[in-house]
Amino acid sequence: MKPMRIAFLAALLASCASVSKIESGAQNIGERMQVTLEGAWNHVSVPGMGPAQVWTMEGLPVDQLLVYAGIKNDELVHAPQSGGARKDFAFRSGMQPDEIVAMFEGTLTRDGSQFRLLKLEPAAFGGEKGFRFEYSIVRRRDNAVLSGVGFGAVSKGELFALLYHAPRLAFFPRHQPRVEQIARSAKLKT
Amino acid sequence: MKRRAFLAAGCAGCAAIGLARAQGTWEMPARFARPEAASEEGGLWSLMDREETKLRRSPFALRDAKLKAYVQDVACRLAGAHCADVRVHLVRTPLFNASMAPNGMMQVWTGLMLRVDNEAQLAAVLGHEIGHYLQRHSVERLRDAKSRSAFGQFIGMFGLVGAIGQVGMLAGMFAYGREHEREADAIGVALMRKAGYDAAEASRVWQNLRLEQKERPDGGYANPLFATHPPAEERMQALAELAQAAPGGVANETAWREHVKPYLHDWLAEEVKRGQHEESIALFTRQLARSPEAAEYLWARGEVLRLRAVGGDLDLALADYLNAVSAGGAPAETHRGLGFIYRARGNAAEAKASFQRYLEAAPQAPDFAMIKSYLEELRT
Amino acid sequence: MGATRLAVAVLVSAAAVSSSAAWGQSKHLAPGFASLPKSATVAIMPADIELFSISGGGVLEPKADWTEAGLKHFKAALLAKNLKLGLRTVALAEKDADELAEVNALHAAVASAIALHHFGHLGLPTKDGKLDWSLAEAVRPVKQATGADYALFSWVRDSYASGERTAAIIGMALLGVGMPGGQQIGYASLVDLNTGQVVWFNRLARQSGDLREPDPAAETVEALLTEFPVAK
Numbered sequence: 001m002k003p004m005r006i007a008f009l010a011a012l013l014a015s016c017a018s019v020s021k022i023e024s025g026a027q028n029i030g031e032r033m034q035v036t037l038e039g040a041w042n043h044v045s046v047p048g049m050g051p052a053q054v055w056t057m058e059g060l061p062v063d064q065l066l067v068y069a070g071i072k073n074d075e076l077v078h079a080p081q082s083g084g085a086r087k088d089f090a091f092r093s094g095m096q097p098d099e100i101v102a103m104f105e106g107t108l109t110r111d112g113s114q115f116r117l118l119k120l121e122p123a124a125f126g127g128e129k130g131f132r133f134e135y136s137i138v139r140r141r142d143n144a145v146l147s148g149v150g151f152g153a154v155s156k157g158e159l160f161a162l163l164y165h166a167p168r169l170a171f172f173p174r175h176q177p178r179v180e181q182i183a184r185s186a187k188l189k190t
Numbered sequence: 191m192k193r194r195a196f197l198a199a200g201c202a203g204c205a206a207i208g209l210a211r212a213q214g215t216w217e218m219p220a221r222f223a224r225p226e227a228a229s230e231e232g233g234l235w236s237l238m239d240r241e242e243t244k245l246r247r248s249p250f251a252l253r254d255a256k257l258k259a260y261v262q263d264v265a266c267r268l269a270g271a272h273c274a275d276v277r278v279h280l281v282r283t284p285l286f287n288a289s290m291a292p293n294g295m296m297q298v299w300t301g302l303m304l305r306v307d308n309e310a311q312l313a314a315v316l317g318h319e320i321g322h323y324l325q326r327h328s329v330e331r332l333r334d335a336k337s338r339s340a341f342g343q344f345i346g347m348f349g350l351v352g353a354i355g356q357v358g359m360l361a362g363m364f365a366y367g368r369e370h371e372r373e374a375d376a377i378g379v380a381l382m383r384k385a386g387y388d389a390a391e392a393s394r395v396w397q398n399l400r401l402e403q404k405e406r407p408d409g410g411y412a413n414p415l416f417a418t419h420p421p422a423e424e425r426m427q428a429l430a431e432l433a434q435a436a437p438g439g440v441a442n443e444t445a446w447r448e449h450v451k452p453y454l455h456d457w458l459a460e461e462v463k464r465g466q467h468e469e470s471i472a473l474f475t476r477q478l479a480r481s482p483e484a485a486e487y488l489w490a491r492g493e494v495l496r497l498r499a500v501g502g503d504l505d506l507a508l509a510d511y512l513n514a515v516s517a518g519g520a521p522a523e524t525h526r527g528l529g530f531i532y533r534a535r536g537n538a539a540e541a542k543a544s545f546q547r548y549l550e551a552a553p554q555a556p557d558f559a560m561i562k563s564y565l566e567e568l569r570t
Numbered sequence: 571m572g573a574t575r576l577a578v579a580v581l582v583s584a585a586a587v588s589s590s591a592a593w594g595q596s597k598h599l600a601p602g603f604a605s606l607p608k609s610a611t612v613a614i615m616p617a618d619i620e621l622f623s624i625s626g627g628g629v630l631e632p633k634a635d636w637t638e639a640g641l642k643h644f645k646a647a648l649l650a651k652n653l654k655l656g657l658r659t660v661a662l663a664e665k666d667a668d669e670l671a672e673v674n675a676l677h678a679a680v681a682s683a684i685a686l687h688h689f690g691h692l693g694l695p696t697k698d699g700k701l702d703w704s705l706a707e708a709v710r711p712v713k714q715a716t717g718a719d720y721a722l723f724s725w726v727r728d729s730y731a732s733g734e735r736t737a738a739i740i741g742m743a744l745l746g747v748g749m750p751g752g753q754q755i756g757y758a759s760l761v762d763l764n765t766g767q768v769v770w771f772n773r774l775a776r777q778s779g780d781l782r783e784p785d786p787a788a789e790t791v792e793a794l795l796t797e798f799p800v801a802k
Contacts (some may be wrong), residue, residue, distance in 0.1 A: 019687075021695035042694040058703065059683025059694060087465040097560055098530070102497075106465060114250070114282065121559035131560065138249045143675045145249060167676050169708035170766065228635060237634035243664075247671035 017046040022055065029053060030069030033126065033160055036185035039178060041065065050079035052163075057175050063166035065179060068152075071159040078107045093157035097122070097131035100152055104163060105135075112140035125153040126160055126188035137165055147172040151183040160188055216380060219324055221272055231292065231329050238291040245279050245297070252280035252300065260449045261298055261316075264309060267385040268317045272324065284460040286399060290319040292329050303450055304457040305402075305473065306395060307480060309442035313382050314392035321377030327370045375425060379432040388439035393429040401476060405468035455521055458490040467498040488514035489524045496527055504531055522551035526561060533564060542568045597688070598797065600701045603762075603769040605799040606720065611658045613718035613763070615674070616667055617644050621781060622729040624752060636782050640728065643787030648724070651791050655800045666715045673708055677723055680705060681759050685773050705766035713763040721763055724794065726756035726774075728781050754779035758794045770799050 022041045028034050041055045055065040071077060073093040081088070089106045092099075097120065105115045116136045123132035130153025137146040148165035164179040166172040225231040245251055252258070258280055266273040275294040285301040296319065298312075306312045322328060366374070379389045450457075461470050474491035478484060492510035495503040511528045514520035525548035532541035545565040549558060606612070621636035652659050667674070680703050687694045688701055712721055729752045754777070760770040774794050780786035 017692055019692050019694060040696050042696055044692065056694070057696060058680070059687045061679045061682035061686065096530075098557060102463075105463070109463070112283070117556045119559075120557040122563040140250070142678060143248050143250070143671070144679050145672055145675070167679065167708075169672065169676050170704070170706040174706070227638060233634035233638070235634075236638045240634075240637075247668055249672075 017044065019044050029067055032155070032158070032189045033067075033069040034187045034189070035182050038181055048079055051075065051077060058166070058171060063171055063175060064164070065182075066161075066163040068159055068161040068163075071161075073157055077103060077159075078110075091159045093154065095154070095159075097152070100154075100159065100161070101131070101133050101150070104150065104161075108137060114138045114140075123151065125151045125183065126155065126186040128153040128155050128188055130154075130160075132183075135165075136168065145169075147176075149176060149179060151186070153188070155188045156190065160186070162186070216377060218270060218272075221275060222326075234329065235293045238293040238295055242277070242279070242291075242293065242295040245281070245295075250282045252282050254280075254453075257449060257453070261312070264313055264385075265296060265316050265320070268313055268381045269320050270381070270384070272320070276320070276323075282460075284457070284464055288315045288319055290323045292323070292326065294323070300453070300457050301461070303453070304461060305398065307398075307441075307443065307446070307477075308391065309446045310382065310387040310391035310440065311395045312446070313385060313387045314378060314389075314395050317378035317381040317385075318374045318392075319378075320381060321374035322366065322370065324377060325370070325373055327366055327374065330370075371425065372428065375429055376432060379429065379436065383436045383439060386439055388441050389433040389436055390430075391441055392433060393426055396426060396429070398476060402469050402472045405472040406466070407468060454486055458486055462490055462493045462497070465497075467494050470494045471498075483517045485514040485517045485520040485524070488517065489521050489527070492524065492527055496531060504535075507531060522548055522555065525551060526557075529561070529564070533568070538568050597701065598770055598772055599799060600767055600769045603767070603799070605801045606657070606760075608656075608801045609658070610720055611660055611716075611718040612652070612760070613660045613662055613712060613716035613721040614648065614652070615662055615677075615712075615721055615723045616664070617641065617648070618678070618723075618725045619644055619781065620727050622727070623732040624729050636730075639783075640726070640781035640787070643784050644724070644726065644781055644791065646784065647788040647791040650788065651795055655795075655798060657800065660716045660718045662712075662716060670711055670715065673705070673712055676705060676708055677759070677761070678725070680768065681723065681725065681757050681771070684759075684768065684771050685757055688771070689773050701768065701771055703768045705761065705768070707766060709761060709763050709766045716763075719763055720769070721761045723759045723761065724756065725758075726754065726781065726790070726794070728752070728754045728756075728779060728790075730780070730782070753777060754781075754790065756790075756794060758798075760799070772796060772798075 020043045022037060022043050024037050024039055026034055026036050041057060044054050044056060044060060046054075051068065051071055053067040053069070054060070055067060056063055068077065071091045074090050076088055076090050078089060087106065087110075089103045091103065095103065101117065101120055105117065109115050114137065117133060118136060119132075119134040121132055123130055125131070130151065133150045135148040135150070137148060138144075139146060145168050146165045147168040148163060150161060150163040152159065152161035154160075162179070162183050164175070166175060225235055227233075227236065258278060261280065262276075262278040265276050265278050269276045272294075276290075276296055277294055278296045278298060280303070281297055281299050283299040283301060284304070285299055286305050287299040288297060288302055290296045296316070298316070302315065303312075306315070375392070379392055382389050382392065458474075461473065464470065471491060471494055474487050474494070477487045478491065481487070488510045492507045492514065495507035495510065507527065508531055511520075511524050511531075514524045515528075525544045529541050529544035529548060532538075532544060542565060545561050545568070548555070548561055549565070552558070555561070619637060619640050621633050621640045623633050623636070649659075662670070684701070684703055686692060688697065693699065709721070712718075731752050753775070755773075755775045757771065757773040759768055759772075761767065762769050772794060774790075776793070779790045779793065781790055
């Protein structure tokens with residue numbers, strides 16, 4: 001985790017990082033995913049940060065909406081790490097919902113944080129058969145206690161997912177309804 | 191000032207391992223007074239006090255009063271007159287580690303609690319750490335500027351609670367010299383015997399760790415304590431000799447099992463989630479060798495095999511799950527694991543039966559709705 | 571705290587792009603907030619301070635005795651400053667700090683976000699340039715523990731060149747190469763305990779300042795609490 005974090009910061013310091021506004025209305029993400037926002041979000045982009053888009057309302061240290069739009073078979077769901085000291089997590093098209101959630105759990109706990117699955121249920125996502133899950137995270141580096149909600153579906157062998165986590169006090173309850181709305185609005189093109 | 195002499199004059203092993211006190215006896219020092227704030231040691235003490243406060247406030251601290259009191263009691267009996275100065279903190283981290291800071295703060299990680307077989311093995315590790323504490327090894331070592339720098343860098347970056355997976359740095363920071371290790375080993379054994387434990391268990395702790403470590407494909411160290419206390423043949427030998435010189439004592443396996451039972455499943459689940467398949471399999475296999483009927487370990491090994499899914503793993507996983515079920519006391523997840531394998535293989539009838547049993551055994555499971563949907567799919 | 575390196579990098583990057591003189595007062599105040607009411611009580615949260623030495627090779631090494639001194643001097647200087655400002659203050663007991671650990675961790679994350687996004691060059695468009703962060707009902711336990719109207723949080727990470735580092739700096743200077751001697755980064759944050767809103771925030775990122783002695787520590791507090799919004 002530390003090497004990645006330092007690389008991430010190096011990119012920030014080098015002013016490679018940028019923020020852009022994602023406006024209300026229909027937004028295309030990748031080639032096949034579309035969501036409709038009611039209210040703008042902030043998209044923070046740091047080169048080399050991994051395949052997910054990272055959106056936030058309050059800033060990266062507080063809340064993160066991870067948008068996975070078409071992860072392919074064998075693709076890593078996180079930034080590649082040099083040194084290979086830690087296990088890598090790659091998506092496989094044949095993965096079942098429980099395996100996909102376990103994969104996300106793995107990526108979110110690479111830094112020693114603790115993850116607890118609170119709920120996993122089938123749910124439509126993007127108009128396809130998918131799943132919804134709830135979780136909590138205790139972040140190792142600063143002891144922050146986060147609540148999280150995730151949605152996902154595999155369509156034509158590609159993974160589409162949204163994960164949102166924020167501090168369980170004040171922030172998660174504040175933004176969760178909008179995240180649920182974004183998930184409900186998701187459409188996947190075939 | 192009370193003095194106690196350990197290991198009567200006839201201890202042949204003591205001279206061989208080069209204890210500091212020339213006559214082959216060792217006297218427990220008097221309790222330590224808090225050093226001057228301005229001194230180097232005082233600074234270290236303050237740093238540790240602040241880290242201890244953070245640890246106390248951290249959600250990673252395991253606060254179960256009963257378990258904490260149990261481990262505190264073991265540490266206390268080992269520490270003798272220093273009992274009042276030792277404060278045990280249990281930390282939720284799935285790695286084998288225990289450490290003691292100069293201010294008396296003792297940390298025990300849950301990965302260690304999972305791996306020791308009995309109270310005596312816990313006492314061996316705690317006794318070893320108390321040995322370092324009583325001989326003030328960390329203070330001595332931190333007089334060396336380079337060690338201080340490594341230590342400081344480590345604490346500055348991660349704090350103590352944040353220290354996970356940074357094994358390379360830990361090795362540089364916590365590694366004691368061989369002389370210190372010998373002393374701590376000898377004192378640890380002496381303290382164990384004085385408290386009535388079977389000192390033969392000390393060598394076993396390291397042997398067990400080594401067994402697990404050998405399985406790592408890259409041969410690297412994942413467990414901090416292992417990395418910082420490499421169990422060379424020489425140390426194994428010395429520990430075995432020390433134990434032979436002082437036979438007798440108890441292991442207290444029953445008491446140990448009873449106290450960790452409420453947490454065993456959680457710790458096993460966390461170990462499985464580490465994703466270090468080979469090490470986990472080695473660990474669970476070793477534990478099963480001691481208690482072949484233990485359903486929890488069978489389930490855990492089945493899980494890892496199912497997740498690894500290489501070669502004949504799924505068949506082995508099936509066997510472990512089924513053995514867990516027939517042994518009795520298998521956790522509900524065993525049926526779920528069976529269901530996953532049957533489902534993947536197209537054995538619809540068995541899959542249905544297993545998922546059904548899971549749902550019945552765990553109506554409050556987080557994934558109840560998902561497994562129910564798998565079951566319904568199979569019924570159509 | 572484990573995130574020191576991250577925080578150092580974040581706040582230093584912020585400093586590289588801006589200087590406090592360039593920002594008007596509004597950058598430090600939440601919309602609609604101008605100053606503390608005269609009768610307000612302010613809970614002083616335990617300061618989070620760490621002092622480091624920088625070795626010749628640029629490695630940060632925490633210095634426990636410096637930190638001890640820094641905490642002492644900072645606390646005294648803050649007390650004196652509060653008296654000077656005419657604030658009615660309540661100190662938070664260490665014991666209460668145990669129970670408020672999660673709120674403190676939450677505030678630290680929010681402060682980190684403010685430093686990174688509001689004062690750095692990664693402004694969040696939805697915040698529209700405003701200091702608009704609120705912990706909402708999460709601050710209630712702090713209000714309950716202290717009875718205060720506001721809470722003042724402070725955080726400082728300060729590094730000083732060690733002897734070998736100073737020698738290296740001089741050596742490099744002779745070669746015409748500049749090397750930073752040390753950094754002082756920190757923030758002070760004022761939170762309304764009735765609404766949870768961060769009503770005032772100041773961040774510091776500079777290459778001077780010394781918390782190891784009383785007088786320079788007082789100067790650091792001055793810098794940190796520049797334009798603190800007391801009722802005039």
